[in-house]
Amino acid sequence: MISAQDWSDAHRLWDFQRMGHEERPCSVGIGLGSHDLGVADATVGLYRRGMFPLMVFTGATSRTTEGRMPRGEAEHYRERALELGVPESAILVEPHARNTGENIRFSRSVLHDHGVHVSSILLISKPYEERRAYATARKLWPDVDVVSASTNMRLEEYVDSIGDARLVLDMLVGAQQRLLVYPERGFTIAQEIPEDVLGAYERLRQAGFVSRLMAE
Known part of the structure; x- marks a missing residue:
């Protein structure tokens, strides 16, 4: 749920x-x-x-x-x-x-x-x-x-196109993790990440949307 x-x-x-x-x-x-x-x-x-x-x-x-x-x-x-x-x-x-x-x-x-x-x-x-x-x-x-x-669409539209809401949320969490981890590994430039975004990411992790996370 x-x-x-x-x-x-x-x-x-x-x-x-x-x-x-x-x-x-x-x-x-x-x-x-x-x-x-x-x-x-x-x-x-x-x-x-x-x-x-x-x-x-x-x-x-x-x-x-x-x-x-x-x-x-x-x-x-x-x-x-x-x-x-x-x-x-x-x-x-x-x-x-x-x-x-x-x-x-x-x-x-x-x-x-x-x-x-x-x-x-x-x-x-x-x-x-x-x-x-x-x-x-x-x-x-x-x-x-x-x-x-990218394609100009709302989150709900993208979920409908994929057909799996949980998978899309897992992918969002995985993408956010990479924004945090990759600069330290030299893969990307560092970017400022607002506190509200970090909070949303942590809550979704705790809620179990973790199938696309990398091992840290």
Whole structure:
């Protein structure tokens, strides 16, 4: 049973983990691989609005995606973009990354290999991973401007799209833990985390939303 307090705390994490960046034209869009084809849809939508001339889809497979995306996350994203009418010439694929750090590093290498000059990136992720994606890119690619984006949806809409409310709350808690732990491990830049967000995170942990937590 998910209580009213749990939902309130989940909303607090959801709102914090989204960056609220104003979308603006960038050198390239990078769609971060995951189980969520909505990332590909959001990337295509931004492309159609003229936010970038070229997109990179990055991602191999994981335990979560190997069944539903057997050809790899990036390749399934590419296929989705082609279905939606994006020309093949506007898509690059990076099929090897297995975490966000590799998404950034390997995408950077692919763009370099294709001779693409990059001064800014529009980084497209799942809604609750905007902040971690941003912090990772700022750490690993500090000389470019980074704009974070995702599908514009409310928490309730995202829960409906996944079909498992407890799993979504578990993922929110796991994402928040990584924002706390990863700077110490050198994976991301450090960011200030408000006390109310920390309180929401701790209450959700204590309430048992822990399946996506890492061992510390």
